[in-house]
Amino acid sequence: MFGARGNLRSRWPSSKRRPIKTRRWENSTISLRLPFIGQYKWYSCFPTTAKKSITYQPTMTAKLLLATILCLMGASALAADPILEGNYNVTAVCTAVKTGTQLGSIESCQDYYVCSSSGPVKNSCQAGYSYAYTKSGCYPSSQVDCYWGLSEPCSGKNGTWVPNTAVCGGYFYCDEGKSSAPKRCGSGQVFDASSKSCVWGSCNDNLVETEGTTLNTICDVVPPGIWFGDTQACDIWYTCQSTTTGIKQTSGTCPIKTPEFNPQTQICGYPSATVCSRVTGIPISDAGVSCATNGDTKPDVTVCGQYLQCVNKQWTKVACAFGYYWDVESSGCKLREAATPVDTCNRCQFAKQSFVNAVDSDNCRNYLFCPSSGQPTALTCPEEHFFNEDIQGCAPDSGLDTYVATHGACYGATVAGSSTDSDDSSTPEKVA
Structure with a gap:
């Protein structure tokens, strides 16, 4: 049904192809990658007849709420009661990632989840170690930038900013190891822990407001460099990419000939009976339907x-x-x-034209080429120029202020690029 193995290479969910790494799966064996002091160990949930296996019996310790989500991964039903941490629905995210993927926790720097075929399995790093979700492993706490569940996030820090995990877009300024009064990024901004700054974006764009710990973006728990699916449409895929201004989420759509994204193979493929069973209509980033x-x-x-x-x-x-x-x-x-x-x-x-502005509050340099079908291509104007959608080309920066006044995609953009809106040293710089 899927054709020759050699044809699978053409169904990567983006134009950037890379060699396919394969693992031989035997019967129903599922491997779970568990972190241990920066290294990986592989365990088997089900023994095989081909070789001796180590059986890993998971135990679930999680907060159970009344909301019920019935999602399927492959042919197995996930737990009816979702595991929630604040506004973070661990169970829903696990339906959209490859089995064995590890997700961070937003309740403790030591905890993490392994997505098994039956749902998320909670694990903990040993004492003195914290979970680094970007590396999918446990490392000495001093080497991990993590603020979840800490009573004093500024401990050992001075002259910098750290996130306030109880408020979406919130942050503290650290002064001699002590936190300032809680602050919050301005309208249209969220706080990015990796760049220690307020970045362009709307708070709670895709997450439900909640009391307690708050997840700003799905890329705060999903490791960068993997592709994962959507729970609202089978042809949509996402990935978290490391950039100079933090980890950003990007998305794409599978082509018409191979319309279903398969998290297990990390590629777009032909229609099947089970691949789209994760589609429940519940947004992947929402804590629930309510x-x-x-x-x-x-x-x-x-x-x-x-x-x-x-x-x-x-x-x-x-x-x-x-x-x-x-x-x-x-x-x-x-x-x-x-x-x-x-x-x-x-x-x-x-859009009525082939080229349009991308949303860019920095310098309005970024724009998109809109094909008649498929995904747009991201492009950038040269230095000292911004993209003018009206003339369908890059124009000198001397006209940027006038353009910004009437074109919302470049709201806040300036010739100088990102700038601080206040002289208050306890306000982080806003970046694109």
Whole structure:
């Protein structure tokens, strides 16, 4: 059904192909990669007849809530009661990643989860070690930047900023090992722990507001460099990429000929009976189907002209009028040209030209080529130029201020690029 093995190479979920690493799977053996002082050990959940296996019997210790999500991974049903940490639905994320993937915890720097075929299995690093989710291993705590569950996140730090994990977009300024009064990034910004700065983006774009520990982005727990699926559409895939300004989430869509993304093989493939069983209609980043307050709204992270509204305590998709985008600054629908959409959505929607601005609050240099089908291509103007969608080309920076005033995609952009809005030393610099 899937054709020759050699053809699998062409179904990577992006144009950047890489050699396929294969592992021989025997019967129903599933390998779990568990961290141990920076190294990996492989265990088998089910013994095989071909070789002696070490049987790993997982124990689940997790917070069980009344919300019920029935998601399938392969042919196995996951636990009916999801494991939740604040607004982080561990169970839902596990349905969309490859079996054996390790996810970070937002309740403790020592804890992590291994996604098995039956759901997430909670594990802990030994005393004195913390879990580094970007490396999928346990390392000495002094070598790991982790702030989850710490009573004093500024301990041992001075003259820097650290996240306030109880508030989306929140942070503290560290002074001689002590935290300042809680602060929060400005409108349209979230705090990025890796760059220690406020970055462009809308708080809780794809996560439910909750009391207690708050996950800002799915890339705070999913390791970079892997592809994972979506629980709303089978053809959508995501990946977390390390950049100079932190770890960013990107997404793409499988081609028409191979329309189903398979987290187990990490590629797009032909339709099958089980690959799309993870699709439940529940957003992968949402803590659950419920919302707190009727009437609340938030952007759709992939569709610029759509948003989510809390109706009868359930998040419901609502479309803006044709030619309108959801504007994160006003929390309402605006004409496409004037709107500032969430930076993860595709601005090729409703576009009449081949080239459009990407959402860029830094210097308005980034833009997209919109093909007639498939995913857009990201491009950048040269130094001292910004992209002008009206003239379909790069223009001198001397006209940027005038352009920004009427084009929401470049809201906040300046010739100098990112700048601090305040002279207060306890306010981190905003970066793109």
